[in-house]
Amino acid sequence: MTDETTQDAAETLPAVQLDAWVREILRCPVTGATLVPGTGPDGEPELRSTDAERPLAYPVRDGIPVLLESDAREL
Template identity: 70%
Template sequence: MTTTGRGDAPRGPFPLDPWVRSILRCPASGAELVDGSGPLGEPELHSTASSDPLAYPVRDGIPVLLVEDARPL
């Protein structure tokens, strides 16, 4: 991925432009998503929801924001 042109570099375990990261939300709760790791160390996005947070897989560098593919945290 590229940067935004404002000097922001992609961050996290997989490259996402900062503007994309800032708008990603948990489809189930609407909570912010933060970088996380799965049980085997694979990259995930973790919901910051206060109740029933979910972890979404990242496959081939692409976040899969499907509730049916998420696991409970």
């Protein structure tokens, strides 16, 4: 597979695909706020905390949310 083919395949990957029941139980590990799907500045999927005082965004890598404070981005 060429680099161009790999890039084309990556561009067609779906955003965060989580079942509704999973989204309902996932919470920000720092604030306990609910998380909603979003897109980061690099175009990659992320989960965003709905906490108004300390909003954070967590990356989603290979379809798996990385809910580590050290990987979170402040909004």
